[in-house]
Amino acid sequence: MIKVKKEFILKYGVPSLAVIIVAIQLCLVHFQDLSRWKGGGFGMYTEIHYFYNQIHVSGMSVDSLIKDDPSMRSTLGYLMLMPNDKNIKKAAELVLKTTHKDSVYLQIWKPIVNSENGLYKKVLANEIHLKKSEL
Template sequence: MPNPFKELILKFGVPSLAVIIIAIHFFMAHTQNLSKWKGGGYGMYTELHYVYNHIHITGMSVDSLKKSSPSIKKALSKVLLMPNRRNLQKAGEHILKITKKDSIHIQLWKPSVSSKQQSYTRVLADELYLKNTDF
């Protein structure tokens, strides 16, 4: 004898859950500046791997910063892995606090490959100007 509750769950619950998950993925991919793979879980090969992203901080060596402080290395790695405004802001504020600079200009560059023009360039994905207000 069929169970009506089980049938109801299978008929409406599973598809509803799938639609909710798709909506969350779509929202994350389009509002958090994440790739379709990281933000949405689809389109695995739509972008180059995150290790090819590049962080540039004017007047500072990013490699030296990473070597000098494990916490800075962790913050910058998070920016490369999940390149959104919030992570860039947190990393910038952390660098300001650790280095005791009065301001920094931090940029995130992503690679861009054009098969038609056979070129590999970098495109500015995001940048922040941060000032230290703790005087």
């Protein structure tokens, strides 16, 4: 009995782990806005790459924000990959702390394309207006 049980675990243990990882990724895609490209769910080449997402910070240049600031690059990188409420708030807080401004208006836009007419445009995926007093 123990031998059968052991063999069963050895046969299906690793594949079960793979199924769990895929299930977690699918949940994150549907509930946390994770890009299908990442997270071990094998969803690469199923939607436009998150690289094409655009972060817009009102009155500021994103390029100058991330220049020589690994922490900002990492935080905004996560926002591109997973533009959910938690990540946009984290990004807005970091921008406020770094720039010492009183408020920040941060948006993330996702591209959509219509293959019928070639129309390529961006739609607002998430936004936040955060004041220093709310920190």
